[in-house]
Amino acid sequence: MENDSPRVYGIGNPLIDIIAQVNDQELDRLGIHKGAMHLIDEKRREELLTHIENKKLEYSCGGSCPNTIITLASLGIKATLAGKVGNDEFGKIYKDRLTSLGVSDELEDCPEPTGSSIILITPDSERTMNTYLGANRFYAKQDICENTLAQADYFHFTGYMWDTTSQKSAIKHAIKIAKSNGVTITFDIADPFAVGRNRDEFLNLISEHADVVFANSEEARILFENYDPYECCKSMGKLCDTAIVKNGKMGSFISHKRKLIRIPVQGPVTPTDTTGAGDVYAAGFLYGLCRNRSIEEAGYIASLLAGEIIQQRGAQLNKEKADKIRSNLEQTYPL
Structure with a gap:
């Protein structure tokens, strides 16, 4: 493999x-289901922007897969x-921004228009995403x-790519390229509603x-119709080589070649902001x-990084923290 080739694509x-920071009453008035990712149109985007225009706003580069890729580059x-x-x-x-981050x-x-996500964070640190896909909808093979x-x-991708026919076709084509070249395929389901819309397709994709x-x-529960994350991980582990079910402050389960491993949570039980925790875990x-x-x-590394990201606002580590974590990881896990 050439030196300039990516480890992860x-x-x-x-x-x-x-x-923006909001309270639960605001979410109720806006008719928004807390903790999920909602796809919105341009009209709804304008309504939400109007609602939060007088609040203190933060801007960053986001997206589930981009968060994962940016974190990898920072390490x-x-x-x-x-x-x-x-x-x-x-x-x-x-x-x-990608260039400055080494991606x-x-x-x-x-x-x-470039896609945007209006992220509303409630006092319990739960994030509710309202995503206007914009240009993303037209990504094609x-x-x-x-x-x-x-x-x-x-090759890494998420369930969000199943939101339009064009994106889905692109991913299916990319999977063929990856498989024919021996590239390991990693799939982050990423959203409960995506599972609800595409359950059978996702099960087939996984297997x-x-x-x-x-x-x-929550995604695993819908996928396997079982409230027990451990049992869900066992079920998913029968379909693929390595299955991971994240269970919030209870840690995570990994099934690798049908052997079950429990990973305890690494970090605070009370998070500051859960935005991007799953992306950073990946x-x-x-x-x-x-x-x-x-x-x-x-x-353990995944749990450690997730524990770090939930202690701050936003879905990406700042450079100082990323450099410190990278140094510690390279010392703890040398090549």
Whole structure:
């Protein structure tokens, strides 16, 4: 493999995150289901922006797969992000930000606006996402840089890519490229509503194509119609090589070749903000794999990173913290 080839190639939805603090009553008045990801249209986006226009707002580069890829790059893993942005200021900001973070950019442009996610955080630190896909909806299989993907070690994507026919077709094409070139396929289910809309397809995807699958307890419950995360992990572990079910402050379960491992939580029980915790967990696990660690060690690294991210606002580690974590990991888990 060439030195400039990515260890991890991600296809995802680049979104500008617009973050605001709200209370539960506001969510009720807005008719928003707490803790989920809602797909919204341009009209709804304007309504929500109007509601929060007088609040203190934070902006960052987001999207589930992008969060994972950005975290990997911050820890020194070569990573590439593919997706679609608009020919607008947000698109330019996004690309410039990726460059500054050390992420290789294979983002395509289109006339549609760059996607955005309005993230409403309640006092209990739960995040509710309202996502306007914009340009993301038009990512298509012809946008894939096949040579880059073929040279990667891992191909990572999320269930959010099943939101439009064009995106879904692109992922299916990417899976074929990955499989024919021996690239490990990692799938983060990423959202309970995505499971609800695509349950049968996801089960088939997990059993036929995915090597590593990430789910939280709610996603796993819907997928396997079982409230017990441990049993869900066992069930998913029968479909793929490595299955991970995250269970919040109770830690996580990993099934690897049908052996079950419990990973305790690494970090505070009371989080500051859970935004991106699952994305960063996936990054930690992939980091462990890229550093040739055992599955159990990869699980501990994943839990450690998730524990770090929930102690701060936002879904990405700042440079100082990322550098410190990277140094500690490289000392603890040397190559």
